Amino acid sequence: MMADISQSDDQNEDVGRRDFLGIATLATSAVGAGAFIWPIIDSMNPSADVLALSSSEVDISTIEVGQSITLKWRGKPVFIRHRTAGEIAEAESVALSELIDPESDDMRVQKPEWLVMVGVCTHLGCIPLGNKDGEPKGEFGGWFCPCHGSHYDTSGRIRKGPAPTNLPVPKYSFLSDDVVRVG
Amino acid sequence: MSGPAPEFKNPIVRWIDVRLPVFTFMHHEYRGFPVPKNLNYFWSFGGMAMVALIGMILTGIMLAMQYTPHVDHAFDSVERIMRDVNWGWLIRYIHMNGGSMFFIVVYIHIFRGLYYGSYKDPRELLWILGVVLFILMMATAFMGYVLPWGQMSFWGATVITNLFSAIPVVGDAIVTWLWGGFSVDNPTLNRFFSLHFLLPFAILGVVILHIAAMHVSGSNNPKGIEPKGPQDTVMFHPFMTAKDTVALIAFILVWAFFVFYAPNYMGHPDNYIPADPFSTPAHIVPEWYFLPFYGILRAFTADAFIYWPVAWLMTPKLMGVLAMFASLGLLAVLPWLDTSRVKSCSFRPIYKWLVIIFVLDVIFLGYLGGKPAEGWYVPASQWATFYYFVHFLVLTPLVGWFEKPKPLPTSISEPVLDTDSSK
Numbered sequence: 001m002m003a004d005i006s007q008s009d010d011q012n013e014d015v016g017r018r019d020f021l022g023i024a025t026l027a028t029s030a031v032g033a034g035a036f037i038w039p040i041i042d043s044m045n046p047s048a049d050v051l052a053l054s055s056s057e058v059d060i061s062t063i064e065v066g067q068s069i070t071l072k073w074r075g076k077p078v079f080i081r082h083r084t085a086g087e088i089a090e091a092e093s094v095a096l097s098e099l100i101d102p103e104s105d106d107m108r109v110q111k112p113e114w115l116v117m118v119g120v121c122t123h124l125g126c127i128p129l130g131n132k133d134g135e136p137k138g139e140f141g142g143w144f145c146p147c148h149g150s151h152y153d154t155s156g157r158i159r160k161g162p163a164p165t166n167l168p169v170p171k172y173s174f175l176s177d178d179v180v181r182v183g
Numbered sequence: 184m185s186g187p188a189p190e191f192k193n194p195i196v197r198w199i200d201v202r203l204p205v206f207t208f209m210h211h212e213y214r215g216f217p218v219p220k221n222l223n224y225f226w227s228f229g230g231m232a233m234v235a236l237i238g239m240i241l242t243g244i245m246l247a248m249q250y251t252p253h254v255d256h257a258f259d260s261v262e263r264i265m266r267d268v269n270w271g272w273l274i275r276y277i278h279m280n281g282g283s284m285f286f287i288v289v290y291i292h293i294f295r296g297l298y299y300g301s302y303k304d305p306r307e308l309l310w311i312l313g314v315v316l317f318i319l320m321m322a323t324a325f326m327g328y329v330l331p332w333g334q335m336s337f338w339g340a341t342v343i344t345n346l347f348s349a350i351p352v353v354g355d356a357i358v359t360w361l362w363g364g365f366s367v368d369n370p371t372l373n374r375f376f377s378l379h380f381l382l383p384f385a386i387l388g389v390v391i392l393h394i395a396a397m398h399v400s401g402s403n404n405p406k407g408i409e410p411k412g413p414q415d416t417v418m419f420h421p422f423m424t425a426k427d428t429v430a431l432i433a434f435i436l437v438w439a440f441f442v443f444y445a446p447n448y449m450g451h452p453d454n455y456i457p458a459d460p461f462s463t464p465a466h467i468v469p470e471w472y473f474l475p476f477y478g479i480l481r482a483f484t485a486d487a488f489i490y491w492p493v494a495w496l497m498t499p500k501l502m503g504v505l506a507m508f509a510s511l512g513l514l515a516v517l518p519w520l521d522t523s524r525v526k527s528c529s530f531r532p533i534y535k536w537l538v539i540i541f542v543l544d545v546i547f548l549g550y551l552g553g554k555p556a557e558g559w560y561v562p563a564s565q566w567a568t569f570y571y572f573v574h575f576l577v578l579t580p581l582v583g584w585f586e587k588p589k590p591l592p593t594s595i596s597e598p599v600l601d602t603d604s605s606k
Contacts, residue, residue: 041360045375050364070461074365077461100485120366123500125345126338126463146465147342148481148556162484162556164498 055183057175060114068131070119073182077119078170079131079143080180083154088112090141091155101165105155108169116172116180117156121145123163128152143167189214210408212375212398217416218423219404221595225299226423228292234431235285236390238438240383242278250330252376254369258457267606276446277438282324283449284438289317293514298538300526301403307518309396314515321473323382326375326469333454338467340367340375346480347499352508366460406595415595468553474544478552480507482568484561489569506568513575520575522583529559530589534582541574566582 015181037070056073060080063069068081083091091105092112109115121128123145128133130152138144138151140159145152150161172182189210191197200206229427248270251260264271273491293313302310329340345359348354358598363370401410410416417423441448449471469477483503490499497505513520528535545566551564 024465044363045360046362046364046369047370050370054365072461075368075460076366123345124342126342126467129462145465147467162499164500 001114005153027127053108055181057179057181059178060180061178065113067133070131071182073170077127077131078182079115079117079156079167081115081131083113083115089142089152089154091157094153094155094157098159100158103155103157103166108155108157108166110174114180115154115156116182117167117169119143119167121147121150121163122165122167123148123150123161124157188262202312209477212443213420213424214418216398216419217410217413218402219406219410219415219595220309220417220418220422221404222402222423222426223405224426224430225291225295225405227427228288228295228494230427231288231434232285232292233390234434235281235288235438236383238277239281239285240387242274242281243380243383245274245377246278247380252330252373254332254372254458257330257372261323261331268293268525273442276442280438280441280446280449282470283441284434285320286324288434289320290472293317294542296403297517297541298528299403299405300407300521300523300528302518303419303521303524304518305400306396306403307410309393309400310518311388311515312396314511316386317394317514319382319386319389320509323379323386324470324472326379326382328454329372329375330379331454332372332458333538334456334458334462334464335451335454335467337367337458338461338463339469340371342467343469344371345588346507349498349504351501368460403526404595405527405529406592407525407530408591408595411594411596420564466555471549471553474549474552476507476510476552478564479510479571480504481552481556482506482561482564484556484565487561487565489565499597510571513572517575517579520579522580523586523588525588525591530591531582531586532589533586534579537574537582541571544570544574 020079037157054074056071056078058069058071058080060069060082063080063082065082066084068079071078071080086107094100094105096104108117119127119131124147126145126147128143128150129143130137136144136146138160140153142154142156143152144150145161145163147164150163151159152161152163152167155166156169158164168181170182175181189207191200191206196206200209246264249260249264251257261275266272268274296313322457325339325343329336344358344367347361348358349407350357359365361371362368363374404410451468468474480503483499483506485494485499487499490502493502511544523531523534525531528538548564548567548571551560551567554560558563
């Protein structure tokens with residue numbers, strides 16, 4: 001009788017111990033697998049040399065009013081436009097309620113005459129036209145994406161078409177009156 | 184199902200077979216594998232797809248020996264294959280057109296399954312494995328098309344990887360991770376090359392499962408009723424192997440026609456312009472086999488009626504992406520959407536026409552997907568997309584309920600022998 005009881009106690013204890021060992025093994029394996037998989041997944045993220053190229057500087061003193069340049073930053077085009085007084089006035093006069101992605105013009109520029117933004121359509125990544133003379137500028141006098149017909153205004157804001165948001169403004173700073181650093 | 188294990192005459196074969204019964208296995212699965220005796224040529228397209236896969240792997244391995252996966256050299260290395268490598272032009276044209284050939288036979292293979300109800304009990308898993316193969320094929324073909332690093336390669340890769348940016352919150356991080364940078368660039372090309380090499384072998388593995396599942400349930404057939412005994416079947420070898428050989432010769436002739444007489448007919452001339460990250464081609468189109476799905480993707484614009492019901496929940500871009508993936512996912516759940524127990528459309532007077540209209544709708548979507556998103560193409564692609572989903576989600580379940588099927592023959596042999604005893 002005594003032996004029976006002690007045996008069944010032992011079994012219960014064994015089951016508890018075994019469950020604990022099982023769970024502990026499983027948990028350790030899961031942590032180990034995670035620790036192994038994360039470097040593999042993260043190795044596909046931008047590497048140090050790619051990140052090292054993540055800022056670009058440009059001299060803007062030669063850009064006349066009404067002209068734009070395209071700067072390469074992180075493999076993407078950045079549009080820098082020396083806006084005309086008319087374009088600035090037009091961009092500032094639009095009521096926020098008319099915008100698909102409401103943003104006032106002064107939120108998008110540091111100096112009103114310089115518009116700096118990433119020239120990649122927010123729909124599916126094409127390069128909008130309108131940064132060079134003679135290219136179509138769309139119905140709002142800014143940029144026009146030929147892929148699926150998105151129209152951007154003189155502040156680079158989406159006004160018509162499938163793109164969901166305005167052309168993004170990258171982090172940038174004026175190192176002097178003549179030099180801009182993007183990134 | 185199959186006869187007793189064979190006695191192999193050749194002593195070497197016998198010696199091997201005792202230790203590793205590969206010959207017994209092949210005998211059971213082919214010479215001893217019964218298939219319905221009424222199979223038509225639609226049943227040859229699986230074999231053609233297998234030949235296409237093997238052809239793609241062989242030519243692909245040869246191309247990989249000559250190709251350089253680097254943004255500065257990829258385009259030139261492909262031109263070098265075309266001009267300088269012995270038979271390089273032939274190997275590349277076989278591979279390039281082989282992609283299209285593979286999709287043609289797979290589309291017909293899928294149509295066969297849709298029309299004759301091959302997805303129904305007991306072949307649901309077999310069908311789902313087929314959908315998995317289809318999706319793997321699409322991923323492989325997409326990444327392969329990027330490798331020559333022409334304008335369409337680059338911008339196709341840009342547009343398709345940008346689809347993932349529609350995912351809320353983590354979208355942009357996922358896209359950066361896919362690219363390995365901040366745009367489609369050298370890291371992207373390298374990983375696409377690696378995966379384009381890997382995925383065909385994953386496809387081969389799933390193909391083996393697909394065939395293994397088929398050898399459990401046996402082939403469906405144009406009557407959609409299961410064989411009742413040996414009188415309804417013939418052995419796969421030599422009967423189907425002979426028939427498949429005829430089909431294969433025709434298939435290889437078509438493939439050869441394109442390779443030798445119209446090698447660039449199914450490609451896009453813009454892909455012979457080296458990739459330029461600062462200049463988007465006026466009109467980006469994917470390869471023809473993606474066009475119906477591209478049509479669905481683009482159909483969701485802010486003012487589209489199919490977008491209104493979800494306008495409060497998500498952007499049209501996200502809805503387009505979800506719809507495109509859903510259009511493939513619906514194929515996988517088709518066995519449960521179709522409520523009819525009759526497999527073959529030969530006995531389904533209404534659904535037969537719905538399948539045919541559905542195919543026309545997909546072809547129409549493909550036509551629209553290749554056109555610019557303007558004018559009447561836009562509303563037309565919205566209606567065609569609408570119909571695609573109505574077909575699966577409304578018509579297929581409903582018709583199964585009220586359709587009165589034609590009387591099924593009692594066995595496969597009955598209509599063939601025309602005994603007319605059970606009318």
